[in-house]
Amino acid sequence: MRTILLRIAYNGARYHGYQVQANAKTVAGTFQPVLEQVLNEKVQLKGCSRTDTGVHASDFGVSFQTNSTISHRGLIQGLNINLPPDIAAKSCEDREEGFHARYSCTGKRYVYRVRDSGVRSPFEQDLVLLHKYPLDAALLDAAAQGFVGRYDFSAFCSAGGSVEDRVRTIYSFQVARRGELVEFSVIGDGFLYNMVRIMVGTLLDMARGKLPCAPEAVQSVLLSKNRNRAGATAPAHGLYLDKVYYEPIETQ
């Protein structure tokens, strides 16, 4: 029995998130039948994460066990021929027995993309948050350093998460201009429900002057553990799961 890790990417615009649901089109619900067709057997598919409706993934790990002797190249090609154009199979590798896309994950990087020119791009529909006013990326980057460290992130967690332990470690948080976009890039060992979107929403509220824009203000909200002190949940369509780590993370 082989254990295989596949890395996929998907445009979340047409999907009700990753996780299989009974009456909605999802990424897993679309991907699994194609995988089973290519392998010619049923599989138990494990995903690295859930993602919300409209959230994208540039790198998403799924694992499964199989008796198939299919080559890596054959598997990738077979998947890409049969998948819809908004889901792509990027690469695959054989892993040790017991490997699990979710439980073996050591961390993740999320990127949130904002176009702050106020004028939408016709090439980014559902892919980037449009912001009416220019952002000061350096100022936001300075404030975002207040998130870095090991904390109880209850203030940055939507109701509906069932997790009891809300302590997570953020290894790095960078806000930088990249071409005409501002990118928020955050690496952590794990993330609570809506955590990245609330962190970004809080920074955007700071940019609008609703909160002081400084790392001390972030820390004050963080230590309150009070969701009402944090900012709005930023819209789903600017968010990308950008990288899934399965090796020890080098902190910067």
Added chain:
Amino acid sequence: MRTILLRIAYNGARYHGYQVQANAKTVAGTFQPVLEQVLNEKVQLKGCSRTDTGVHASDFGVSFQTNSTISHRGLIQGLNINLPPDIAAKSCEDREEGFHARYSCTGKRYVYRVRDSGVRSPFEQDLVLLHKYPLDAALLDAAAQGFVGRYDFSAFCSAGGSVEDRVRTIYSFQVARRGELVEFSVIGDGFLYNMVRIMVGTLLDMARGKLPCAPEAVQSVLLSKNRNRAGATAPAHGLYLDKVYYEPIETQ
């Protein structure tokens, strides 16, 4: 009477090109009613160019005359509220009497985008040509220099063009890697029907070894004025009208 130049951008995937057609959805056919609604008067809309089905524009000039006293800001906002998400109004300016989006144009830059990793991106559907094998951008750039200059480009013009004078000047042609894409960027005083797509298709045929990859080979095809000597017409969806010039062009 004011003469206004508007710069728009559009994703060509859903449109049968720019030019109004009787029974097909086009960019002009979609844009003009919205403009007339915002101005509350009929206009004669002049476009800088035709584009084929599926071709995109990052910068496309349209001009019209109007009695409206609308502000530039009001016009842009009114258009963007009412246009579909795959067409955007970028900027506008008042121009001198007699200005015409097509006849006042001094040149254009086209960019052709190719992903050569062999694996499609779910975020670029209809926006980038997928190429199965890696391209040598430096080698293609060297060959492309054979296009630079003033020539009769009959070998790089599809049948169906009605133009008699096929002499055009190419000011620059650059092929460069940009992230995971290879971009072909060409500036000229004008372009014949399908000219950019045939030039790029010829370079891609050179990359595949169907033709020698060198500026001398480009020159040999060019001087033959024989369309059959050039390569295939590259697909429409990788092509962008990237910039329209209305001032003297600084050649590099």
